[in-house]
Amino acid sequence: MCGIVGYTGDELAKDILINGLKRLEYRGYDSAGVALEDATGGVTHIDVIRRVGKVAGLESELAGVDATATCGIGHTRWATHGRPSMANAHPHTSCDGRIAIVHNGIIENFAELREELAQRGHTFTSDTDTEVFAHLIEEAYYGRPAGVAAGTTAGAPAALGCHDLMAAVREACTHVVGAYGLAAVCADEPGVIAVARKDSPIVIGRGARGSYVASDVIALIDATRDVVVLEDGQFARLAPEGITYTDAEGTPIEPAVTHIDWDIDMAEKGGYPDFMLKEICEQPRVVRDTLVGRMTGGELTIDELGLSLEELNLIDRVYVIACGTSYHAGLIAKNLIEMWARIPCEVEAASEFRYRNPIITPSTLVVAVSQSGETADTLAAIRDARIKGAKVFGITNVVGSPVARESDGVIYTKANKEIAVASTKSFIGQVVSLTLLALLLAQVKYRLTVGQVRMLFRELGDTAEQIQWILDTQKDAIHEAALACKDAHSALFVGRGMGAAIANEGALKLKEISYLHAEAYAAGEMKHGPIALIDPGFPVIAIATKSPVYDKTVSNLKECEARGAKIVVVATEGDEDIAQIADHVIYIPPVRDAFSAITATVPLQLLAREVALMRGCDVDQPRNLAKSVTVE
Numbered sequence: 001m002c003g004i005v006g007y008t009g010d011e012l013a014k015d016i017l018i019n020g021l022k023r024l025e026y027r028g029y030d031s032a033g034v035a036l037e038d039a040t041g042g043v044t045h046i047d048v049i050r051r052v053g054k055v056a057g058l059e060s061e062l063a064g065v066d067a068t069a070t071c072g073i074g075h076t077r078w079a080t081h082g083r084p085s086m087a088n089a090h091p092h093t094s095c096d097g098r099i100a101i102v103h104n105g106i107i108e109n110f111a112e113l114r115e116e117l118a119q120r121g122h123t124f125t126s127d128t129d130t131e132v133f134a135h136l137i138e139e140a141y142y143g144r145p146a147g148v149a150a151g152t153t154a155g156a157p158a159a160l161g162c163h164d165l166m167a168a169v170r171e172a173c174t175h176v177v178g179a180y181g182l183a184a185v186c187a188d189e190p191g192v193i194a195v196a197r198k199d200s201p202i203v204i205g206r207g208a209r210g211s212y213v214a215s216d217v218i219a220l221i222d223a224t225r226d227v228v229v230l231e232d233g234q235f236a237r238l239a240p241e242g243i244t245y246t247d248a249e250g251t252p253i254e255p256a257v258t259h260i261d262w263d264i265d266m267a268e269k270g271g272y273p274d275f276m277l278k279e280i281c282e283q284p285r286v287v288r289d290t291l292v293g294r295m296t297g298g299e300l301t302i303d304e305l306g307l308s309l310e311e312l313n314l315i316d317r318v319y320v321i322a323c324g325t326s327y328h329a330g331l332i333a334k335n336l337i338e339m340w341a342r343i344p345c346e347v348e349a350a351s352e353f354r355y356r357n358p359i360i361t362p363s364t365l366v367v368a369v370s371q372s373g374e375t376a377d378t379l380a381a382i383r384d385a386r387i388k389g390a391k392v393f394g395i396t397n398v399v400g401s402p403v404a405r406e407s408d409g410v411i412y413t414k415a416n417k418e419i420a421v422a423s424t425k426s427f428i429g430q431v432v433s434l435t436l437l438a439l440l441l442a443q444v445k446y447r448l449t450v451g452q453v454r455m456l457f458r459e460l461g462d463t464a465e466q467i468q469w470i471l472d473t474q475k476d477a478i479h480e481a482a483l484a485c486k487d488a489h490s491a492l493f494v495g496r497g498m499g500a501a502i503a504n505e506g507a508l509k510l511k512e513i514s515y516l517h518a519e520a521y522a523a524g525e526m527k528h529g530p531i532a533l534i535d536p537g538f539p540v541i542a543i544a545t546k547s548p549v550y551d552k553t554v555s556n557l558k559e560c561e562a563r564g565a566k567i568v569v570v571a572t573e574g575d576e577d578i579a580q581i582a583d584h585v586i587y588i589p590p591v592r593d594a595f596s597a598i599t600a601t602v603p604l605q606l607l608a609r610e611v612a613l614m615r616g617c618d619v620d621q622p623r624n625l626a627k628s629v630t631v632e
């Protein structure tokens with residue numbers, strides 16, 4: 001989940017790298033650094049400049065550096081091995097500093113490699129797994145000394161170096177077990193960047209003034225719209241004059257070029273104070289775009305499913321596997337799939353799924369939900385499910401992402417690029433997509449008639465306007481509710497039925513961006529334990545929209561009120577009675593219970609953001625988190 005960027009051409013690399021890193025900062029921001037090739041007296045050397053903290057710190061440091069380099073690599077880090085520190089910041093270098101690398105991913109066998117390399121005389125300066133890569137490339141490039149000590153390589157003969165950076169990177173990769181998106185430079189091959197990829201995203205592009213590499217297309221888009229998304233096991237050699245691609249054996253290949261048609265403006269704040277608010281406000285559009293083309297000739301269609309209607313009809317069990325917010329979208333889907341299609345549906349944290357022995361048969365459908373499409377836990381679960389014989393259907397926001405490529409079929413959520421670390425609009429896109437899937441399953445199982453599906457589809461579309469109504473009218477109510485929560489140490493989110501599922505997402509949003517501890521509970525469970533937490537002023541945030549369990553929810557809230565809780569309720573417009581027990585009411589328009597997650601989540605997103613801002617938190621880049629979690 002780190003961000004990597006590289007440039008070689010005829011412009012100043014420093015500025016291009018910093019701009020790229022700023023765009024990639026959503027991937028991690030514990031530390032940042034660059035390696036720039038510079039020459040003194042005609043001899044090229046590599047300058048490494050690193051800073052702990054955000055890219056802005058590195059930018060100020062570089063402002064005072066007179067770097068004329070036209071080739072370099074950069075990195076913004078999300079710490080896995082080793083705490084955030086100067087020593088652990090990338091780029092990392094070989095012993096003599098003539099090779100520098102940046103890496104995204106995890107090297108699983110780094111401990112053994114490190115020991116072997118140390119025995120052969122390499123000196124390590126960081127706690128990272130990445131650093132072994134720099135030393136492995138160094139050995140492959142300059143030659144390996146004979147094995148000198150006990151260990152797996154004792155007595156190994158000396159090896160001559162290949163003096164070819166691309167070949168040295170390929171050789172280094174043969175020793176590494178794990179995931180990597182890697183870019184390397186070498187002072188003895190000025191202007192060359194060698195790139196490798198396995199299970200970590202890499203995109204490469206060629207612009208008018210040079211060649212570019214990054215872990216996300218957003219860092220390249222100013223330079224080019226035609227990019228190569230590197231596949232696992234593919235390598236690229238970037239030089240000012242062009243790019244060549246090879247496979248693991250070094251055989252030239254011609255990878256496909258993808259044209260990016262979205263505008264950089266989509267990734268900018270567009271006048272909003274932060275990305276999170278911008279993305280929350282985009283949600284009506286996300287609903288509309290996700291539904292475009294889904295009802296043709298009166299028939300609900302999801303052509304990308306990769307399953308025929310006959311195959312769908314045979315499905316007798318559904319697992320939704322996902323993490324975090326995407327997992328919560330799965331909780332909503334469970335309600336809908338079981339209610340409409342009458343197919344048993346289980347929702348599992350992807351990180352747990354593969355370590356148990358779930359019951360999977362050829363008639364099991366596994367639905368993998370992931371905004372980024374590159375979450376390591378979700379990918380591992382997909383692979384496991386497919387090995388066990390399940391059909392896997394992906395729901396993701398990122399075209400061509402690993403989740404999309406490794407699933408039998410895929411729906412794209414049409415949220416467009418989501419920058420804020422806290423997922424908002426992609427959650428809404430996921431819930432709408434899962435709702436379509438539930439409707440389709442119900443239709444093929446003859447649990448809903450075509451007429452019923454059409455009616456529900458129309459109502460689903462109405463949620464776009466309902467979200468807009470919330471955005472337009474509930475700002476003040478949300479602000480007042482936030483004031484009531486901001487100084488708390490803890491908060492409970494409660495609801496029943498759909499409300500219980502929504503409560504989970506409300507609690508996650510609050511804790512991840514405001515650092516205020518929050519838990520979600522089914523309201524009926526309060527009396528079995530959590531109610532002990534309640535003392536005067538304790539915030540209880542309830543989803544109590546008009547639904548079959550409305551009265552039950554209100555009864556549970558009365559129990560909290562009696563113990564002095566400060567009660568914030570998301571209620572249905574027109575429900576005046578709720579004000580008798582609620583300290584603060586946030587209204588949403590009347591909506592069918594099945595679709596209430598799409599609307600009732602919106603005020604909870606806004607509430608979390610308000611509380612976070614009042615507590616002085618960075619809502620777009622909360623501490624310790626990264627936008628895509630590519631480690632298990």
Ligand code: AGP
Pocket residue numbers: 323324325326369370371372373374375378421422423424512625626627628629
């Ligand atoms: C959401 O606000 C979180 N940042 C996080 O829980 C996220 O949903 C989770 O890491 C899963 O990511 P994915 O959807 O990209 O797979």
